[in-house]
Amino acid sequence: MSLPVPPGGPWKSARAPRHSIHPIPLPLFEALEAGDLERASSIAPSSLPALTTFLVSEANRGLWGRRLALVAGDAEHLPWLSRLVVYEPERDLEVETSHIKRPEAVLVGRIGFHGKPNEHGMVEVGYEIDPQQRRSGHAKAAMRIMVDVARLIPGVNVLRASVVPEYWISRRVVESEGLRKVGTEVSSRHGLQDVFEIDVSN
Numbered sequence: 001m002s003l004p005v006p007p008g009g010p011w012k013s014a015r016a017p018r019h020s021i022h023p024i025p026l027p028l029f030e031a032l033e034a035g036d037l038e039r040a041s042s043i044a045p046s047s048l049p050a051l052t053t054f055l056v057s058e059a060n061r062g063l064w065g066r067r068l069a070l071v072a073g074d075a076e077h078l079p080w081l082s083r084l085v086v087y088e089p090e091r092d093l094e095v096e097t098s099h100i101k102r103p104e105a106v107l108v109g110r111i112g113f114h115g116k117p118n119e120h121g122m123v124e125v126g127y128e129i130d131p132q133q134r135r136s137g138h139a140k141a142a143m144r145i146m147v148d149v150a151r152l153i154p155g156v157n158v159l160r161a162s163v164v165p166e167y168w169i170s171r172r173v174v175e176s177e178g179l180r181k182v183g184t185e186v187s188s189r190h191g192l193q194d195v196f197e198i199d200v201s202n
Contacts, residue, residue, distance in 0.1 A: 004117060004155035006079050010047065010086075013148040016141035018090060021083045021111060021149075022048055026071070032056060033064035049086060049105040054130040060110070070115055080123065082112035085142045087133075108133040111142045121157035121201070123150060139173045147177045150200040157201040162193040171196075 011021040022045070024032075031040035035056045044051055054060065063082065070077045088105040111127035125146050129139050150159045161174040162185060171194070179196035187193050 003076055004121075004153045006113075006153055007149060008079070011083070011145050011149045013145040015144045015148065018088050019138065019141040019145060020086050020088075021142060021145050022086055023079070023083055024081070026078065029064050029068055029071075033061055033068055035061055048084060049107050052107055052130065054132070055084075055107075055110070060128070063110075074116075077115045080113040080116045082110050082126075085109040085111055085127075085129070085138060087138060087141075106133070108136075108138045109142065111146060113146075117156055121155050122160055122197075123156055123158070124160040124162065125150075126161070139170075140176055143173055143177050147198065147200065151202055154202065157199065159198050159200045161196045162187065162190075163196065164190055164193055 009023070012019075025043075025045065027043055028040055028045075031037075031043060032055050037051060037053065037056050040055070041051045067077075067081045070081070085108050086105050087108045107130070109127060109129035111125065114124040114126055117123050125143070127139060127142055129142075147159060150156050159179070161170075161179055163170045163174060165171075174196045177198065179198045181194050182197045183195045185193050185195055
């Protein structure tokens, strides 16, 4: 059986019209992992807004490194991995004039699958919203897109999310999209986590 392939280009959903989820090309992964924001900005696709220091935090640099190691072992993981969440504020045409600058798109976080589907067609989603952009609905919007994209991919049957029990906001985000707790697991990095899943088979 051939491996499912996720849609190319930015991912969007009618349920989150002001948000889009953009792929990270391999050279951009490498620049972010190196902490070189200047180089990353110079090679970023033109569809992306300005990159921010959030992307080169110590935690995110560690994530980029783990994702690069995964791709080095199996290049089929790349299209499934972390993407950048972009928010485009709604324009107010009644007040917008040549003297008032239109709201610009903003990079608000990252989200993606942990890798390609396993033998059961399960993919796991993980995300982080820039601390400066939290409490604005961006996580829920990004999760809506991920659920809708997962449902579009033939061969993907289950979407999973693992949440540290104390992270009640993340729990509310995944539960808002219909994921339900199915058990627990112990992560070498995060310790005890609650496991949530939803059937996305079509």
